[in-house]
Every structure is written in C-alpha cells, then in structure tokens.
Amino acid sequence: MRLAFELSGESESIPRAEVLAIFRGLVVQEIERVVVMDVEIFDQQLANRLAMTHAVIEVKDVCAQKLTSIYQAAQNIELPRVSVAVRAKRIGPGLKSVDVEATIGKALAERGFEIDLAHPQLLVRALLSDDVCIIGKTLTQINRSQFESRRPRFRPYFYPGVLLPRIARAAVNLSGIKAHELIFDPFCGTGGLLLEAGLIGATALGSDVDSRMVFGTKMNLDYFGVESTLLVQDAMRLALQDECVEAVTTDLPYGRSVSIHAQSLGQLTEMALDEILRILKSGARAVLISHNPIEREVLDVGFTIEGRHTQYVHKSLTREIVVVRK
Numbered sequence: 001m002r003l004a005f006e007l008s009g010e011s012e013s014i015p016r017a018e019v020l021a022i023f024r025g026l027v028v029q030e031i032e033r034v035v036v037m038d039v040e041i042f043d044q045q046l047a048n049r050l051a052m053t054h055a056v057i058e059v060k061d062v063c064a065q066k067l068t069s070i071y072q073a074a075q076n077i078e079l080p081r082v083s084v085a086v087r088a089k090r091i092g093p094g095l096k097s098v099d100v101e102a103t104i105g106k107a108l109a110e111r112g113f114e115i116d117l118a119h120p121q122l123l124v125r126a127l128l129s130d131d132v133c134i135i136g137k138t139l140t141q142i143n144r145s146q147f148e149s150r151r152p153r154f155r156p157y158f159y160p161g162v163l164l165p166r167i168a169r170a171a172v173n174l175s176g177i178k179a180h181e182l183i184f185d186p187f188c189g190t191g192g193l194l195l196e197a198g199l200i201g202a203t204a205l206g207s208d209v210d211s212r213m214v215f216g217t218k219m220n221l222d223y224f225g226v227e228s229t230l231l232v233q234d235a236m237r238l239a240l241q242d243e244c245v246e247a248v249t250t251d252l253p254y255g256r257s258v259s260i261h262a263q264s265l266g267q268l269t270e271m272a273l274d275e276i277l278r279i280l281k282s283g284a285r286a287v288l289i290s291h292n293p294i295e296r297e298v299l300d301v302g303f304t305i306e307g308r309h310t311q312y313v314h315k316s317l318t319r320e321i322v323v324v325r326k
C-alpha cells in the first residue's frame with residue numbers, strides 16, 4: 001500500500017526524519033514537504049505518534065499539477081462508494097486549492113459520488129507540491145492540538161526554558177523506540193521527554209542529579225498518568241548495567257538557565273556520553289539535544305552519527321539534535 005505523509009513546515013529536516021524513523025517502508029518519492037512510501041499495512045498507532053505530520057493519505061494517483069490532468073485522474077481513481085468531500089493542500093507555488101477541490105469534486109459528482117461537505121464518510125485529499133498532485137484517501141489527520149494541552153505551563157511542575165511537547169515527541173520518535181521498549185533520559189529535568197515517551201507506550205526510565213527535578217518529573221508524569229522509574233543520579237556515573245536500554249533521548253545541560261553538576265561542561269558532556277554509550281544496547285540509538293555543537297564529542301566517544309537537525313527557537317537559541325547509533 002502506498003502512503004503519502006503531508007509534513008509540517010516547522011523544521012527543514014525533522015518531520016521527514018521522524019516519519020522515516022518509525023515507518024520502516026520503502027520510500028518511493030520525496031517532494032517538498034511530502035514523503036511517499038510503500039508499506040505492507042497502514043499502522044494507525046504509529047501514525048498517532050507523529051508530531052510533525054499533518055495527515056497521512058493512501059495514494060490513489062499522482063499526476064501533473066494541471067487541472068486537466070487532475071480532472072482525468074479523479075475520473076479514474078478507485079474509491080469506496082461512500083459520501084465524500086475533497087480537501088486540497090497547496091505546498092509552495094502552484095494551483096489554487098479551491099480550484100483543485102472544485103475539479104476533483106466535479107469529476108467525482110459526475111461519477112455519482114455523493115458530495116457531503118459537512119459529514120463526509122471519506123475525505124479525498126490532494127497534495128499539491130513541486131509540479132505534481134498526489135490524490136488519495138485520507139487515512140488520518142494528526143491531532144496536533146493534543147500537544148498544546150501538555151505545554152510546560154499546564155504541568156504541575158514548571159521550569160522555564162524546557163522543551164515543548166512537539167519537539168520532545170519528535171525527539172522520542174527519532175530514536176525509533178517501539179512500544180514497551182525501555183527508553184532512558186539521564187538529564188530528565190522536568191520530564192518533558194519521558195512524558196512523550198510514556199504516552200507512546202514506551203517504558204520510561206529517567207534520572208537527574210537534582211532531586212527537586214526528579215520529584216518535579218514524578219509530579220508531571222503522574223499528572224498525565226504515565227508510569228516511570230526515576231532515580232537521583234549523576235549522569236557521569238550511572239547506576240545502570242551495560243547494554244540495558246533500547247534508546248536514550250536527552251536534552252543535555254548547557255550551563256545557562258540550569259546548573260551544571262560537574263567541573264566543566266566539557267567534562268560533563270564527555271563523561272555522560274561515555275556512560276550513554278555503555279548502557280545502550282548494541283545498535284541502539286541516542287537522540288541528543290544540545291545548544292552547542294557536539295558532533296566531535298560523540299564521534300570521539302565511539303558513536304556513529306545518523307542524523308543532524310537544527311531547531312530554531314528564537315534569535316539567540318537554536319537547538320542541535322544529533323541522532324547517533326551505538
């Protein structure tokens with residue numbers, strides 16, 4: 001089955017990488033803000049995990065972005081005999097969405113489909129990107145507003161400057177963690193990453209050297225009904241066995257708004273990376289978020305870099321997200 005993922009525009013590379021990290025299909029086409037992939041079956045639970053995708057469609061046709069081609073395609077696509085509505089999404093320059101909706105709607109009405117704009121049983125979606133139009137059946141529209149309800153200021157324990165839920169969810173997804181696998185955050189702070197990990201069904205293990213943060217994480221996770229195991233420990237000396245976790249996702253301290261419990265940031269980064277490498281299972285991934293470039297340090301420790309992303313926050317803050325594999 002061929003799927004098209006309509007990616008959000010909030011980052012250049014993270015939305016695409018997030019899809020590829022959790023859907024392990026064969027990518028057949030990539031155009032601006034759309035990934036087309038062949039999969040055996042559509043997994044709704046995996047789609048529900050996505051933070052930076054707007055919608056997933058089952059591709060029925062791909063044609064040139066011209067009204068005549070789109071009309072012809074709509075005359076022939078196979079769809080179940082139910083009531084339909086059409087939504088077109090324009091990404092970049094090209095045809096107007098309303099014209100495409102009208103063209104597809106006309107072809108479907110001529111074929112005898114009932115058009116029901118208020119309560120359609122099926123939403124036909126057209127993605128207009130680069131010079132093509134991808135037409136398909138909407139399988140899911142991601143409820144991105146769910147992340148708003150978990151914004152840091154709505155949690156019982158608040159600390160300024162922490163990750164927002166959408167980027168935290170994407171970071172968890174970039175690790176490729178599956179439900180029931182163990183994911184660890186050695187600098188858990190107020191628990192933003194563990195919260196998103198727990199909500200997708202992973203087993204959350206977290207620690208922080210500051211006991212107030214660990215209590216804060218506990219309050220936040222309890223509030224959202226996420227079970228976890230939490231420890232007060234120094235990330236430079238973890239009380240965990242070798243090769244015991246399936247993924248690590250963490251936001252490294254950067255020595256500005258939060259205190260560093262180490263002689264220097266350099267020493268903390270190096271020793272914590274050594275420990276992360278030690279406790280990760282062989283072949284597992286770590287997703288490391290930082291405010292400073294850390295590529296040299298992760299390579300020195302012995303990781304392989306699989307991906308590197310930047311997230312613009314505001315003019316004096318751009319985060320680096322490095323995906324590494326043991």
Ligand SMILES: C[S@@+](CC[C@H](N)C(=O)[O-])C[C@H]1O[C@@H](n2cnc3c(N)ncnc32)[C@H](O)[C@@H]1O
Pocket residue numbers: 159162163186187188189190191192193207208209210213233234235236250251252253254258259260261262268
């Ligand atoms: C950037 S914050 C993590 C923020 C977190 N992602 C969140 O959303 O709340 C970094 C955390 O590292 C902790 N920390 C500093 N030095 C540490 C050390 N040596 N071992 C473990 N944690 C440490 C701080 O207490 C702080 O909570």
